[in-house]
Amino acid sequence: MNLTDKVILVTGGTSGIGEACARHFASLGAKVVAASNQQDRGEALEAELRAAGQEVRFVHADVSDEAQVKAMVDFALSTYGRLDGVHCNAGVWGKGTVAEFDEAIWSKIMNVNVKSVFWTAKHAIPALEATGKGVFLITTSVAAFIGFPAHALYCASKGALESLIRCLAADHAGKVRVVGICPGTIDTPMLAETCEGWDKPVEELYAEVAKKIPVRRLGQPEDIAKTAAFLLSDDAEYINATSIVLDGGTMALPPW
Numbered sequence: 001m002n003l004t005d006k007v008i009l010v011t012g013g014t015s016g017i018g019e020a021c022a023r024h025f026a027s028l029g030a031k032v033v034a035a036s037n038q039q040d041r042g043e044a045l046e047a048e049l050r051a052a053g054q055e056v057r058f059v060h061a062d063v064s065d066e067a068q069v070k071a072m073v074d075f076a077l078s079t080y081g082r083l084d085g086v087h088c089n090a091g092v093w094g095k096g097t098v099a100e101f102d103e104a105i106w107s108k109i110m111n112v113n114v115k116s117v118f119w120t121a122k123h124a125i126p127a128l129e130a131t132g133k134g135v136f137l138i139t140t141s142v143a144a145f146i147g148f149p150a151h152a153l154y155c156a157s158k159g160a161l162e163s164l165i166r167c168l169a170a171d172h173a174g175k176v177r178v179v180g181i182c183p184g185t186i187d188t189p190m191l192a193e194t195c196e197g198w199d200k201p202v203e204e205l206y207a208e209v210a211k212k213i214p215v216r217r218l219g220q221p222e223d224i225a226k227t228a229a230f231l232l233s234d235d236a237e238y239i240n241a242t243s244i245v246l247d248g249g250t251m252a253l254p255p256w
């Protein structure tokens, strides 16, 4: 499996899962545009990978803003002349029950996790269709299927993405494959953020969680990157309108 000369845009491509994806796609020969709102990390990633001979460019974008999403897609097209794959991966997390939500937290989570994907699809899918076999990949979450306490907004945002995968696949059938990766508990800065405020060190919390995962460890960003690369490759040309769960067995088995 390789991604030689495929042009792939990955959002949230400068941290955690997205960064691992950008690195892995580039190592498999892709021309990668890593987009995020992390200017310093993006510049450092671009400099490091280009110095290693890989074809990677960073573009700053707030993906919740349609004008910036359009500029992000235009940057990829003007830099590399085509788009073979788009990986919508940027996301934010938030905790609370509905009684605690307000317009600001609703807008933040829904705009970054859901609205951004609509705008990216709107502006990128014509270019993907032009290739005849483009791939639109979305990072969802097991949160789409599990009722995590005090996570209604995050879970609903990820549930929306699972629906969007099927609808986009229907609307662009024959021209673009639309697929998802659905991670479980992955060791990233976002996961560390979810541990803030607990009465135990992160390492202890992670060890407890790992014991409950059937493969007995947290997922690493590279676990996700390998499957994302496969889904974006021609080897996955019969996978469409669905997402692949990458959770070490968490959802399928009882937690005891």
Ligand SMILES: NC(=O)c1ccc[n+]([C@@H]2O[C@H](COP(=O)([O-])OP(=O)(O)OC[C@H]3O[C@@H](n4cnc5c(N)ncnc54)[C@H](O)[C@@H]3O)[C@@H](O)[C@H]2O)c1
Residues within 6 Å of the ligand: 011, 012, 013, 014, 015, 016, 017, 018, 035, 036, 037, 038, 061, 062, 063, 064, 089, 090, 091, 092, 112, 139, 140, 141, 142, 182, 183, 184, 185, 186, 187, 188, 189, 190, 191
């Ligand atoms: N870590 C997990 O356990 C886990 C599990 C399931 C799903 N996910 C999903 O995986 C994706 C990546 O998460 P991660 O764990 O790597 O987190 P992370 O915090 O390490 O990375 C998130 C990325 O999204 C970017 N981002 C956030 N808001 C943005 C905005 N407005 N515009 C542009 N970029 C923005 C950040 O800059 C960062 O690069 C998210 O969609 C997340 O919901 C993570």
